[in-house]
Amino acid sequence: MPSWLKNGFKSLRMSLFATGFLVAAVGVVACAILAVSEQGAIGSLAPLFYTLLSISAVIIAGLAGAVSVRAARIFMGRRFGAPAPRLHMRFMALFALAAVAPSILMALLLALVLGRGVEFWFGERVTTLVETMAEVGRAQAPLELNLAELQLVSMAGDLSYPEAVAAMSESRIEYTQYLRNQAIGRNFASAYVIDSRSTILARAEAPGAPPFVAPSQRMYEFAASRDIGVSDPTQREDAPAYVRLLVNLPAYDDAYLYVVWYVDLGVLTAAEEATASYRQAVAREEGMRQVFILVYFAAVALILVGALWLALSAATRVVTPVARLVGAAERVRRGDLDARVLVQRDDDEIAALGRAFNRMTRQLRSQRRALLEANAESESRRNFIEAVLTGVSAGVVGLAPDNRITLVNRSAEALLDVEAGTLTGEQVDTVLGVFAPIVEEARRSRAVLIERQIDIPGNDGALLNLNVRASTDDKGELVITFDDVTRLVAAQRNAAWRDVARRIAHEIKNPLTPIQLSAERIRRKYRAAIPDDQAEIFDKCVETIVRQVSDIGRMVDEFSAFARMPTPKMEAADLVGVVEGAVFSQRVASPRIKLPLELPGHPVIVECDSRLTAQALANILKNAGESVLARLDEDGAKQGGEVAVTLKLENDTAVIEVVDNGLGWPFADRAKLTEPYMTTREKGTGLGLAIVRRVMEDHGGRLELEEREDGARGAVVRLAFPLLEITNAANESALSREA
Structure with missing residues (x-):
C-alpha cells in the first residue's frame, strides 16, 4: 500500500475515533442528567434515556473494538517476527492507571445520586385491580379451550356414525363436504382426518386458515390414550391466535381428527402486561440503582477506552520508526534486499540509523547481483562442458577429492550400462569397483596421467576392452576417461x-x-x-x-x-539363391542331418559378394553339422540331428538364422570364438568363425552368436545383411502381399 494512502487511512481512523469518543461522551452526560431527573430513566423519558444509553454503549463498544483491533495487530505482530510490544504494554498500563482516578470520582457521584433516589408508593386499590385483571385474563383461555374440546368430541362423534365411516371409503367427495359442514358449524378454522403417519385422508379449510402442520409425537401419544392432544397457542401479528387439537377416531382404521381453533388471548395479554408494569413499578427503586450503575460503567468504559487509545497512539509514535527498521531487517533476513526504511525528515538518531540501514541494503543488493551473475556464468560454463562431454564418444567420470562421483556423461552410461542418477553422489569403489585400483593408483602416484587397460563384461556377456586414463588436478579432483577399444584390439x-x-x-x-x-x-x-x-x-x-x-x-x-582374404566384389544379389545353394551342398555332405529350410516368398536383394557370402554360410553350416554329429555320437544315436535354416526380414535387414541341436557353445564368452585359431575341436584350425566375421564386417553386416530361445541344447547363429535401399519398398510390398 502506498505511504500516502496509508497516512490517509491513519488520519481517517484518528478522526473517526475522536468523533465517536465525543458523541459517546455527550450521550453519557445526557444519560446522567436524565437519570437524576424526575421523569428521566424511570418516567416518561425512559425510552429516550435507554436510547441514548444504548447508542452510547454501542459507540463505546465500537471504540473498544477499535482499540482491541489496534492492540491485537500490535500484539499479533510478534508471530510474524516483530519484536515483543513491551513499550506499548507499559504505555497502556500507565494510561489505564491514570483513568482510575476519574472512575473513583464517578463512583462518588453515583453514590450521591443513589442517596437522592426517588421512592414511589402505590395504594392497595391499584394492587387489587391489577391482580384481578390478571386472574380474569388467566381464566379466559381455559374456558375457550374447554369449549373447543367439547366441540371436538361432538364432531368426532358425528364422524364416527357408520354412514360417515362408509362414506370415507365409498364417496370421498360427500365425506369431504360433510367434514367441511361440521367444521363450519363448530367454528373450526380447519379440520383434517389424518392417519398415524400424518397423511391427510380428508381436509376442510376456511379461507385464511393456518397452513397444515403435522401433529407432534406428544399429541399422538395423548390421542392414543383416549385423551385430546392440544398444541401450544400460536400468536400472529395480523391474525388471531390459534391452537391445534387432535383426537382419535376409534371407528376408523388408523384415523385421527385434527382441527384448528381460534382463541382470543387479548385479555390474557393485557393482564400480563399490567402485572408486569405493576411489578416494574414496585421494583422501580431497584431499577434506579441499576440505571445509575449503568451510567457509571458507561462513563468508566468511555474514559478507559479513551485512555488506552491515547496510550497506543503515544507508544506508536515512539515505536513505529523502530518497528519499521525491525521489519525491514526481517525482510532482509528472508532475502529481500530491496527492503528500505521510510526515513522522516527529522534529524535524530533513528533517522540516521534508517539512512545507514538503507545504504547497507543497497550495497548488499549490488554485491548479491554480482554474485548471481558470476554464478550464472559459472553455471553456463558447466552446462557447456557437460554438453561437450555428452557429445564425445569417450566415457567420462568425475570424482571429488573424497572419491564421490560428481559427473557421468552419456557415453559412460552406455559403456557401463548404468544410469547417471544411480551413480552421482556414490563412492566409486562401491558402484564402479572396476575403476577402484586405477583411482587408488592415481591418488598415490605423482604422475599427471595414469593409463591402463581393463576388461569388463558387456550387455551380451562378451568382454569389453576399455582403455582407461585417470588424471588429477590441484584441488584433488580426479577425472576418469575411458574408450571402448574392443574392435581396435x-x-x-x-x-x-x-x-x-x-x-x-x-x-x-x-x-x-x-x-x-x-x-x-x-x-x-x-x-x-x-x-x-x-x-x-x-x-x-x-x-x-x-x-x-x-x-x-x-x-x-x-x-x-x-x-589373403580377397576384397569383396559388391553387387546386387538375391540371398534366396545363395542360401538354397549352401543348404543343398550341406545336405549332400551330411545325409544323417535334417536341414529344413524356410524362405520368404519373394526375392531378398542385398549388396554382397555372392562367393564370399556362400563361403561364410558354408562355414556356419559345416560347424553346425559337425556339432550335431558330435552330439549324436556322444548320445549313441543315429538320427535326430537337425540344422534349421531361416531367411527372413527384420526392419531394413535380411537375416539368415541357423539353429542346430548340437553340443552348443563351449563357454559363455562367445566373442572369443570369432578370434583366429580359437577352436575346441582336435583337428580344427580355429579360422572358420574368424573368416565369417571378417566377411560380415566387409559387408557392413554383423555376426551374432546366441543361445536357443526354447532353452534346449544347441546354438543359434545369425548373419545380418543390410538391404539395398532401392529394394526396401519392393520387399515391404512383397511382405504385405504375403501377409
Missing part, C-alpha cells in the same frame, strides 16, 4: 594373426610337395623289395605320410585363405 589381433598365417603358409607349404612326392616315389621303387611280412607296415607308413601331408596342406590352404 580385435583388429590388431586379426592383423597379427594374418601375418602369422601368411608366414606359416609360406614356410610350411614349400616342403610339403617334395615330402609327398618322395613318399610316393619310395613306395613305387622299394615296394617290391620289401618282404611280404613287412609290406603291410611299409604301406601303412607311406599312406600315413601322404595323408598327414594332405591334412597339413589343407590347413596351410586355410591359413592362406585367412591371410
Whole structure:
C-alpha cells in the first residue's frame, strides 16, 4: 500500500475515533442528567434515556473494538517476527492507571445520586385491580379451550356414525363436504382426518386458515390414550391466535381428527402486561440503582477506552520508526534486499540509523547481483562442458577429492550400462569397483596421467576392452576417461594373426610337395623289395605320410585363405539363391542331418559378394553339422540331428538364422570364438568363425552368436545383411502381399 494512502487511512481512523469518543461522551452526560431527573430513566423519558444509553454503549463498544483491533495487530505482530510490544504494554498500563482516578470520582457521584433516589408508593386499590385483571385474563383461555374440546368430541362423534365411516371409503367427495359442514358449524378454522403417519385422508379449510402442520409425537401419544392432544397457542401479528387439537377416531382404521381453533388471548395479554408494569413499578427503586450503575460503567468504559487509545497512539509514535527498521531487517533476513526504511525528515538518531540501514541494503543488493551473475556464468560454463562431454564418444567420470562421483556423461552410461542418477553422489569403489585400483593408483602416484587397460563384461556377456586414463588436478579432483577399444584390439589381433598365417603358409607349404612326392616315389621303387611280412607296415607308413601331408596342406590352404582374404566384389544379389545353394551342398555332405529350410516368398536383394557370402554360410553350416554329429555320437544315436535354416526380414535387414541341436557353445564368452585359431575341436584350425566375421564386417553386416530361445541344447547363429535401399519398398510390398 502506498505511504500516502496509508497516512490517509491513519488520519481517517484518528478522526473517526475522536468523533465517536465525543458523541459517546455527550450521550453519557445526557444519560446522567436524565437519570437524576424526575421523569428521566424511570418516567416518561425512559425510552429516550435507554436510547441514548444504548447508542452510547454501542459507540463505546465500537471504540473498544477499535482499540482491541489496534492492540491485537500490535500484539499479533510478534508471530510474524516483530519484536515483543513491551513499550506499548507499559504505555497502556500507565494510561489505564491514570483513568482510575476519574472512575473513583464517578463512583462518588453515583453514590450521591443513589442517596437522592426517588421512592414511589402505590395504594392497595391499584394492587387489587391489577391482580384481578390478571386472574380474569388467566381464566379466559381455559374456558375457550374447554369449549373447543367439547366441540371436538361432538364432531368426532358425528364422524364416527357408520354412514360417515362408509362414506370415507365409498364417496370421498360427500365425506369431504360433510367434514367441511361440521367444521363450519363448530367454528373450526380447519379440520383434517389424518392417519398415524400424518397423511391427510380428508381436509376442510376456511379461507385464511393456518397452513397444515403435522401433529407432534406428544399429541399422538395423548390421542392414543383416549385423551385430546392440544398444541401450544400460536400468536400472529395480523391474525388471531390459534391452537391445534387432535383426537382419535376409534371407528376408523388408523384415523385421527385434527382441527384448528381460534382463541382470543387479548385479555390474557393485557393482564400480563399490567402485572408486569405493576411489578416494574414496585421494583422501580431497584431499577434506579441499576440505571445509575449503568451510567457509571458507561462513563468508566468511555474514559478507559479513551485512555488506552491515547496510550497506543503515544507508544506508536515512539515505536513505529523502530518497528519499521525491525521489519525491514526481517525482510532482509528472508532475502529481500530491496527492503528500505521510510526515513522522516527529522534529524535524530533513528533517522540516521534508517539512512545507514538503507545504504547497507543497497550495497548488499549490488554485491548479491554480482554474485548471481558470476554464478550464472559459472553455471553456463558447466552446462557447456557437460554438453561437450555428452557429445564425445569417450566415457567420462568425475570424482571429488573424497572419491564421490560428481559427473557421468552419456557415453559412460552406455559403456557401463548404468544410469547417471544411480551413480552421482556414490563412492566409486562401491558402484564402479572396476575403476577402484586405477583411482587408488592415481591418488598415490605423482604422475599427471595414469593409463591402463581393463576388461569388463558387456550387455551380451562378451568382454569389453576399455582403455582407461585417470588424471588429477590441484584441488584433488580426479577425472576418469575411458574408450571402448574392443574392435581396435580385435583388429590388431586379426592383423597379427594374418601375418602369422601368411608366414606359416609360406614356410610350411614349400616342403610339403617334395615330402609327398618322395613318399610316393619310395613306395613305387622299394615296394617290391620289401618282404611280404613287412609290406603291410611299409604301406601303412607311406599312406600315413601322404595323408598327414594332405591334412597339413589343407590347413596351410586355410591359413592362406585367412591371410589373403580377397576384397569383396559388391553387387546386387538375391540371398534366396545363395542360401538354397549352401543348404543343398550341406545336405549332400551330411545325409544323417535334417536341414529344413524356410524362405520368404519373394526375392531378398542385398549388396554382397555372392562367393564370399556362400563361403561364410558354408562355414556356419559345416560347424553346425559337425556339432550335431558330435552330439549324436556322444548320445549313441543315429538320427535326430537337425540344422534349421531361416531367411527372413527384420526392419531394413535380411537375416539368415541357423539353429542346430548340437553340443552348443563351449563357454559363455562367445566373442572369443570369432578370434583366429580359437577352436575346441582336435583337428580344427580355429579360422572358420574368424573368416565369417571378417566377411560380415566387409559387408557392413554383423555376426551374432546366441543361445536357443526354447532353452534346449544347441546354438543359434545369425548373419545380418543390410538391404539395398532401392529394394526396401519392393520387399515391404512383397511382405504385405504375403501377409
